[in-house]
Amino acid sequence: MSAFLRGYLSVLVFGFAAVAMVGAMLGAGRLLRPSRPQPQKYIAYESGVDPVGTGWSQSQVRYYIFALLFVMFDVEAVFIFPWAIRLEALGIFGLVEMLIFIVILALGLVYAWRKGVLRWV
Amino acid sequence: MLAATKVDVAVFGASAVIVLAGAIGVVISANPVHAALSLVMTLFGVAVLFVAQEAHFLAAVQVIVYAGAIVVLFLFVIMLLGVDRRENVAREELRGQRPIAFLLGIATIAEFVLLTRGTSWVTGAESVVGPASGPGANVETLARSLFTRYLLAFEITSVLLVIAVVGAVVLARRPPPERPEEPEPLAVPERLHTPQLDDAAPVPATEVPAP
């Protein structure tokens, strides 16, 4: 087994430990608790209020912009990681190029903000 | 070239099964949300394959961006379109579409097998390049190529992302009303005081005020 795979062995062990722990806790709960089924208990929990409609109903298109903004900054983060890890090595040049990148991206946010899509009306 | 060890083969086999099972799940799930979740499984499997090739950063990006962000975006779109409408996958839109697709798929596989057999260096063994040197060196190399050869591509990627935002705003935004509109009639919520959980009939989706 190569050394790097051995490194990932701990990940595997950790994963098994997590599954075992959750299984043990839920299993213990199942053994200990009384079982009195009522239909009300099966309603989806929605902040303590009676739920409206089903959980599968159609959602607003406005959420989409938030999801897309999230993806955009997620991708930005991916580009920032390699730069941030070797910040000194990349020097001033790297800093300037990264600033250009981030400023242009920030324009997208300014645009979304000025168009009022960040406000829920 | 390094020979593939037993562990490598085991890792590859396990993740290949996960990838393929996820991919089949995407295709055969009738519920689009289940298909999207199967896609997450495939993407995780691919991330494991990346790890086996010592491309740790790529594996992390695969999980953060694809399994995290992109699939979330898929789920948003699926929820916007409304998951309560099931598609009848048994009906063929075009006659003979499936047999032709099946034949073309077989032909593609045959083509790949033929071509990869003719190419000596496609072995599926572990990467011989490995991590460049020391911890974090892959990312270091990546940063260097990002800021040298691919500098321009990197910078215009930012414009690409801004275009995505502008496009989403233009296509999804409702222009602000010129005058205050009449308040839209609120959908009367169906209070579920006595839910009938054994009722098999699907509950009609509550009408969301159309944008």
Added chain:
Amino acid sequence: MHAVLAAAQTLKAPDLDYFALAPEIVLTAVLVGILLLDVFVDETRKYLVTQVAGLGLLVSLVPVVALAANGADRSMLGGAYVVDNFALLVKALFLATGYVVLLMSSDYIGEGDYYEGEYSFLLLSSLLGMMVMGSSRDLITIFVALELLSIPAYLLAGWRKRDLRSNEACLKYYLLGVLASAVMLYGMSLIFGATGSTVLRTIGREVGGSVGEEPIVTLGIFFIVVGFAFKVSAVPFHFWAPDTYEGAPTPVTAFLSVASKAAGFVALLQLVYIGFFGREEVWGPLFWVLAALTMTVGNLVALRQTNVVRMLAYSSVAQAGYILVPFAVAGSNPAANATAQTAALVYLLIYAAMNLGAFAIVMAVARKTRSAEISSYGGLFTYAPGLTLLMSVFLFSLAGIPPLAGWFAKLYIFESALDAGTAAAVTLAVVAGLNAVIALFYYSAVAKEMWMRPVPDGDTTPIPVPPALAAALAFTAIVVVAVGVYPQAFARLGDLAQLTLR
């Protein structure tokens, strides 16, 4: 710890030639400017954005001209980005096309219920992608440039949000476009895997050597060419084109059929002449089949159209077929390859002028008739003689009738095929010749409608042509006529802009 210490060395900044990058830098600055302007001016003054965008395009043209006057080839980023005569010529073409499209659209977008500021922003960002494409000599840069030029185009195709046809146009274009990108990217990954480089020059050396014999390379070249065949709407990958062209707003259609297509051909020229030149036996026959099919199917289907925009859509499919002819014969011998490059470039330049002109007329006529049916052109001569004359010029130029520019473009295509001299090349020239005859029928059908038929509804009030549209018409008409009368100047441009092989 050695490795870490070595890694801590400061990055040596790449030599950036800011003069060579000036057109792109200016255009990016303009992009940032118009986005901010759009965000901060109120609704009644959005026309400012369009004006600044137009001005910005002209300003970006200044460094292009300065670089051309300077004349030196500049290469940077390890050969990934090259500014040579080829790059400058196509950049000038893209900027000019963009300016004409902006002129055509300023009234159209201003009058309709559209997002004016975003329109200019997206148009210019697509142009930025095309400018980068002109200089990209590296697979990754080509791919990012392609996405940058395509994604705004997908959005622009769906600009009429409340029109179902426009939605259909956007969706079809988008879905087939990303499919093409995926196929192409797969091909690129195979080529990178085989050659170990993304720089076209290195790929060219490897592909010409023993690596080129690997079957994987064949598959890679095949996938990349097929991906670009989608982009340039070559048959059998053209399905999206007619519906997209018909549904998209007309100035966007003009932009797609000219600039977007030209960018696809520019990428193909670079890939084929620098990257894959050593494997002529792979792409030669592929382009032969694509060219023959594209010309024939495009022209035959165009014959049956009753809508001018759809007719022009199929005509632009057919025109792409003519441009593919030089690719099919390029590898035969050194002389043929030089003529072939010039032929493809010259055709692209002339095609841009005549097709933009034809679409500008369609827009002008639609301002009055609100229709793009060929029958609505009846008797155009009686109430709009100027437009009729110009439309005839553009149509006959597209058909390739002598004193007009399109004739010279076709002549060059035939010359490249005959220079190659092989049986396959001559056969292709014959196919192209037959197609030119077929094309004459549908172009002259529109001309006949305009000159000879009566006005369908008897309404003969003249058509008001706004000044911006008139300027676009004048510019394209002058190019079409001037090049037709004095073609040597244009051929000289094409000869100067040869891609250097190594």
